Amino acid sequence: MPLKQKIKKFALTYLTDWGIVLIVGLILYGLMIGSVLPKNTNVKLHEIATVDLQSPIDTVDTEATSAKKQEAIGSTPSAYAYNKNLGMIQVEKVGDLFDTISAVKKENKISSDSAQQDIDAAIASVKSRLADSSDAHLSNTTLISLITASGNDLQIAEDIASTSIYEAMNDKVGWNDLERVQNKAAASLPSSVLNDETRRALNEILDAYITANYSFDANATKQNKQEAARNVDNVVIHQGEVLVKKGELVTNDMIRQLKLVGLIDDHFNIIPFVGLLLFTGFITFAFWFEYKRFKEKHPTYSIKFIYIYAIIFAGAAAILKLCSYLRLTELSGIGFLIPLAMASLIIRILLSERIAIVSGILLAIVGSVIFGISTKAAIFDAPMGIYLFFSSLTGALVLKKRQARPKMIRNxxxxALVNVxxxxxxxxxxxxxxxxxGTGLSLGFAALSGFLSVILTNGLMPLFETGFAILSPIRLIELSNPNHPLLRKILIEAPGTYHHSVMVANLAERACEVIGANGLLARVAAYYHDVGKTKRPKFFVENQLNGVNPHDKISPQLSRTIIVSHPYDGADILRHYRMPKEIIDIAEQHHGTTLLKYFYVKAQELSETPIDESEFRYPGPxxxxxxxxxxxxxxxIEAAVRAMKKPNPVKVNNLVKSIFNARLSDGQFDECSITLKELKSVEKSIDETLRGVYHSRIEYPKDLKMKKVNPK
Known part of the structure; x- marks a missing residue:
């Protein structure tokens, strides 16, 4: 077995749709894996950078953010609280002190002449009563001076102490100012009304009861610093941000940032590879889904079309990868030269417009990843992705409905215009x-890409058509050329059959377009469907120009053999000329298993025994x-109408209906996916077309007598 046939057998036997899709996915993964591979930064600490290094991702610099927060906390001042009521509280405490001394003095009848023992007992009593007070730390000398003073001196001392404390604490007094305020209050004591002992006692009282009313607030300070830290924005390293400039000395902080964004990574990280796998899985699933949808709408298409689709899709992705290296030339705009529209054009011609649009979108996404790798600045190259999207979309939409080959100038x-x-x-x-x-080169490469896409499409299409035996619109149009050897053979050897085939082609094409079938295929197949009649053209009525019918001289059985053989003779001729399988199948099937009713009835009339109807049926399929x-x-229908005498719209309509009903009741469409609704649409289309051909005409008189006009 030849190698080519072995490869074909292996592909059709072992490679299913899923196997091909898996291969496409693996190819895409391999082409895009550079996006997750560690970038080669080639930088070392305390050396001069030879290239600019940009961040490939957006990420938060946690260390820099933490340092910035600490700086904000350190620069936030401490909070202080001013207790304006504290002066009055201290005045009341001093009043309690003097009240306690006065009460003990009165109870123990203490005076300056009292015994030391009584004075000590009174002092102990005062200390006992002031034990709960936070200010009960006055010295014994001060207490003795106060308890032995006269009632008048004690009252004066109380008034002076209260006034001094109130005045001293009427303003904000911080801990740093406390000693100064206390000294100032002591210096302002009037010496004229106080003796030295009482003055010393008041000095100690002022030191004890004048305190700071403007002090550090720990809770407020903590809240302020926390608020300042919260208000600090994260330090973000943005995608594409230059971390190290060419010619700079590489510092520790630069190395830290390069490690943070993954440009320097000594540890293997599997997460990016898994992410790329999921991304590739999405692209591959969309690829498979579109082909599955296409296959459901075209059930007669063979498995070879998944091979075609896979080759075009994976090949376009490979071209994207190759073109991404053009940027290494550092020529401005060279990346815009990529002819991605070529893939959309070929898919549009061979498969469908929808699948071409979806494939263009998917390839644009793949291209943005591939070109993102080449920039070493980001995973996706968004501008290139946008450019590829519009270029491929234009390629999918630029062809007209019946246009089979893209034209250089127009398409x-x-x-090129959209690209520019x-x-x-x-x-x-x-x-x-x-x-x-720079701008001129970018626009020039973009324009050149449009024309290059059309050139490559026209160059590659014959390879797909020949390699996969594809019946593309281009191939069909070539086969419809009247100068094709087979069509010339039909025209010369069976002119009536040729005219009949052209009429059938007109009817079939319009009817197929009505139901969404391939009208161009039906037209071309109709041209060739009766090519088998060229083997014995005179045995078919449309070629009997002299009125002589050879069937009158032979038996119905022989006539049956001759007539029945023409679809299969035609299929053999078409195979000899290496015609597409779709056209051969239509030529072989166009009579199905219908009955040769005329010769069957004739054979019944000549035979004395019943004849089985199956003997006069086409063998099919x-x-x-x-x-x-x-x-x-x-x-x-065309053959029946041609044989009709004086056809008119009513007769034609009745004949069309009868033939439709006969074919339907005979089960001729049982193995076909055509629906009853579509058959009704076909019936209506053929009837309308025939009405246009066999419309009523004015019958002109044979002799036209013109009136003579006498000249004046």
């Missing part, structure tokens, strides 16, 4: 300075596709 020019406008918009968004050389079903109906 290439449209893609997108690049211009991106340059404006990024506020890039416009320079004649029945039609398998919608296009084959439409061609079968159009073929039988």
């Amino acid at each position: 290439g020019g449209l893609i 406008l997108v690049v211009l918009a991106l340059l404006m968004f990024q506020n890039t300075p416009f320079t004649p050389v 029945k039609v398998q596709t919608k296009e084959a079903a439409v061609v079968e109906l159009a073929d039988s």
Whole structure:
């Protein structure tokens, strides 16, 4: 077995849809894995940096943030509280002191002449009563001076002490100012009304009872510092931020930041690889979903189309990877040269517009990752992703509905125009300075990409068509050329069949377009469906120009053999000319298992015994596709209408209905996916088309007599 056939057998036998999708996913993962591989920074501490190093991610610099918070805490001043009522409280305490001394003095009848023993007992009593007071720390000398003073002197001392304390604490008194305020209050004591002992006692009282009323507030200070720390914003290293500039001396802080963003990492981290796996899984699932949707809408398409789709998709991703290295040339705008629209154009021609649009979006995402790797600044290159998105989207939408091959000027020019406008918009968004050389190169490469996409599409299409035997619109249009050898063969050897085939093609194409089938395929297949008649053209009524019918001289059984063989003779001829399988199938199936009613009835009349109907039926197979079903109906209806004498719209409509009902009741569409609703639409379409062909005409008289006009 040849190697080519072995490879084909292996692919069709062992590689399922899921296997191909898995291979595509692995290819995409391999192309994008550079986005999670550690970047080679090639920098060392205390050496001069040779390149600019940019952060590939957004991240919070926790160490710098913590230092900034500590700085904010340190710069926040302490909080102090002013107790304006504390002066009155201290005055009341002094009053309690003098009241206690007066009470003990009165109870013990103490005077300056009292015995020392009584004075000591009185002092003990005063201390006992003042034990709960926080200010009960006056010396015995002071207490003796006060307890032995006269009542008048004691009252004067109380008034002076109260006034001095109140005046001293009427303003804010901090701990740093306390000694100064106490000394000032002591210096202001009047010496004229106080003896030396009482003055010394008042000095001690003022020192004990004048205290700070403006003091440190620990709770408020703590809250203020916490609030200051909370108000500090995180220090963020932004994606694309230059951490090390070329020519700078690499410091410890720079090394720390490079490690933080992952540009220097001595430890293997599996998380980015898992993230890329999930991302690739999403892309691959979308790829599979779109193909599955396409396959459901086109059940007759073979497995080879998943190979085609996979090759185009993975190949386009590989081209993206190769083009990303163009940036190493440092030529301005060279990355815009990538011809991604080519993939959309080919997918649009071979598969569908929807799958081309979705594939363009997916490839733009893949491209943004791949080009992000080449910049070493980010995982995604957003501007390039936007450019690729619009370029591929234009490639998917630029072709007209029936256009089979992109045109250089029209389609290439449209893609180039969109590319140029997108690049211009991106340059404006990024506020890039416009320079004649740089801007001109960027716009020039973008324009060249559009024309390059069309050139590559036209160059690669024949490879796909030949390698996978694809019946593309381009191939169908080529086969519809009247100069094709087979069509010329039909025209020369069976001119009636040729005219009949052209009429069937017109009917079938319009009917297929009504139900959403491939109208171009139906038209081209109709051109070739009766090519088998060229083997014995005179045995078919449309080619009997002289009125001689060879069937009149042979048996019905022989006529049956000749007529029944033409679909299979045609299939053999088409295979000999290496025609697409879809056209061969339609030629072979266009009569299904229908009955040759004319020759069957004739054989019954000539035979004395009943003849089995199956002997005069086509052996089949029945039609398998919608296009084959439409061609079968159009073929039988056109032949019947052609044989009709003086056709008119009513007769044609009745004939169309009868043939439809006959084919339906005969089960000719049982193996085809066409629905009854679609059959009704086909019936209506063929009827309307035939009405246009066989419309009523004015019958002109044979002899036209013109009145003679006598000249004056």
